[in-house]
Amino acid sequence: MSVERLLFWQQGLFLQPQHFQLMEQSFRELLTPLKRFMIPHFWGVISLKIKETRLAGRILEVQNGTFIFPDGTHVVFPGNAVMNVRSLDDAHAGSLNVYLGLKSWYHSGENVTVVENLEDLSGVTTRFVATTDSEEVDDLHAGGPVGHIKKLHYVLKLFWEHELEQSGDYHLIQIARFEKRGASINLSQDYIPPCPMISGSESLLNLIGEIRDQITARSRQLEEYKKKRGVHSAEFGSRDMVYILALRSLNRYVPLLHHYTQTPTIHPWIVYGALRQLIGELSSFSDRVNSLGEFPDHDHASPSYDHSRLWDCYYEIQNLISHLLDEITAGPEYIMSFIRDGVFYGADLKPVVFKENNRFYLSVRTDDEASSVIQTVTTLAKLGSREDLKHIVARALPGIHLEHQPQPPQQLPRRSNAIYFLIHHHSEQWESVVKNRNIALYWNNAPGDADIELVVIRRSHAPK
Numbered sequence: 001m002s003v004e005r006l007l008f009w010q011q012g013l014f015l016q017p018q019h020f021q022l023m024e025q026s027f028r029e030l031l032t033p034l035k036r037f038m039i040p041h042f043w044g045v046i047s048l049k050i051k052e053t054r055l056a057g058r059i060l061e062v063q064n065g066t067f068i069f070p071d072g073t074h075v076v077f078p079g080n081a082v083m084n085v086r087s088l089d090d091a092h093a094g095s096l097n098v099y100l101g102l103k104s105w106y107h108s109g110e111n112v113t114v115v116e117n118l119e120d121l122s123g124v125t126t127r128f129v130a131t132t133d134s135e136e137v138d139d140l141h142a143g144g145p146v147g148h149i150k151k152l153h154y155v156l157k158l159f160w161e162h163e164l165e166q167s168g169d170y171h172l173i174q175i176a177r178f179e180k181r182g183a184s185i186n187l188s189q190d191y192i193p194p195c196p197m198i199s200g201s202e203s204l205l206n207l208i209g210e211i212r213d214q215i216t217a218r219s220r221q222l223e224e225y226k227k228k229r230g231v232h233s234a235e236f237g238s239r240d241m242v243y244i245l246a247l248r249s250l251n252r253y254v255p256l257l258h259h260y261t262q263t264p265t266i267h268p269w270i271v272y273g274a275l276r277q278l279i280g281e282l283s284s285f286s287d288r289v290n291s292l293g294e295f296p297d298h299d300h301a302s303p304s305y306d307h308s309r310l311w312d313c314y315y316e317i318q319n320l321i322s323h324l325l326d327e328i329t330a331g332p333e334y335i336m337s338f339i340r341d342g343v344f345y346g347a348d349l350k351p352v353v354f355k356e357n358n359r360f361y362l363s364v365r366t367d368d369e370a371s372s373v374i375q376t377v378t379t380l381a382k383l384g385s386r387e388d389l390k391h392i393v394a395r396a397l398p399g400i401h402l403e404h405q406p407q408p409p410q411q412l413p414r415r416s417n418a419i420y421f422l423i424h425h426h427s428e429q430w431e432s433v434v435k436n437r438n439i440a441l442y443w444n445n446a447p448g449d450a451d452i453e454l455v456v457i458r459r460s461h462a463p464k
Contacts, residue, residue: 004026006026048062065175096180101170175193212254212258279293345446382442420455
């Protein structure tokens with residue numbers, strides 16, 4: 001790696017543009033150790049918004065974005081950069097990966113192209129572009145006369161994957177992947193671009209949130225088991241000790257993952273390391289997986305961190321965590337509490353809750369007589385989306401059907417005073433729940449101590 005040496009300033013020096021150019025380069029290189037060694041993989045997408053409305057017209061246009069390129073260059077669009085627009089017709093069939101490129105610094109040549117305006121950049125092949133017109137800049141210190149300054153813009157270019165070999169010397173970030181669905185083209189939700197922070201991708205933030213919620217739900221299940229059995233009771237046995245040790249491992253990571261998701265500027269490499277540690281601890285309870293996430297045939301179910309394959313890494317590690325949790329004890333995937341909001345109880349739901357292999361149960365805990373609760377919930381209470389429930393109640397229509405479960409599946413938490421109802425989710429009313437991503441319950445004269453939750457389990461765990 002070439003390093004710019006410091007300039008030798010002396011009396012009588014005849015100043016030339018090169019003096020200031022090299023001085024600016026040396027200032028930039030002062031930050032190189034921080035960018036390279038403070039934390040690995042400190043580059044990628046900080047924020048990105050693509051104009052999805054233009055995809056219908058087969059046009060790819062970035063609305064705004066902030067990026068750190070592999071060479072450490074910080075670029076903001078719009079701001080200190082300009083960018084081209086691409087036609088999706090230029091993409092080869094099956095080659096819908098799109099890259100954002102920034103020309104590498106050319107140490108022995110021109111790095112700036114001067115143009116009349118910034119509208120047409122098709123012929124610009126340099127790192128920077130400037131206009132022939134200068135900008136007026138105030139004297140920031142002494143209030144002197146206005147100066148005329150020409151400023152540079154970084155030139156960002158969008159490339160399709162098949163164009164990379166002919167693109168030249170560019171620093172590249174794969175920012176998106178597109179999926180063809182019939183005549184339409186949509187952004188793939190299964191691709192996460194390289195990000196120096198977990199908030200750089202909504203898909204990444206959601207995936208980490210799913211893992212956090214899954215571990216939190218299993219921790220709550222084991223907490224309920226601990227309360228029921230009693231740590232100091234005479235019946236406390238060796239199997240109970242396994243659950244307590246597993247609970248201790250989970251409780252070590254539940255607060256940490258909540259802390260990470262409350263600090264979305266944290267690097268995904270750090271979060272991934274914590275999840276690999278969790279796998280190492282959970283492997284203590286498995287006879288099939290070792291501390292590195294390997295099965296007996298030495299397949300790496302827990303892949304090493306790959307900054308360019310974040311979806312694959314996090315998706316595989318989520319599956320392995322689910323597998324290890326199920327080896328300890330089968331339990332719910334998610335538990336969402338209903339909050340009373342005036343007349344209704346309600347909860348907002350994440351899209352991941354609605355996987356096809358999930359089943360849904362309503363949990364009611366109260367000190368009231370169980371038979372009375374079962375009677376009122378199955379005959380008088382009404383379940384639906386917030387958007388539908390007012391109409392259902394006003395017209396005295398039935399809500400989503402609730403069926404009492406006298407013997408609930410084993411993976412539902414065993415809680416004192418808990419009554420479970422199976423939610424029949426094959427109906428138009430349930431489609432409204434999925435569409436609006438919320439669920440609500442109308443229960444007139446509900447017990448004051450009623451604690452209501454939506455419990456989600458995987459169908460593979462449900463009795464056939």
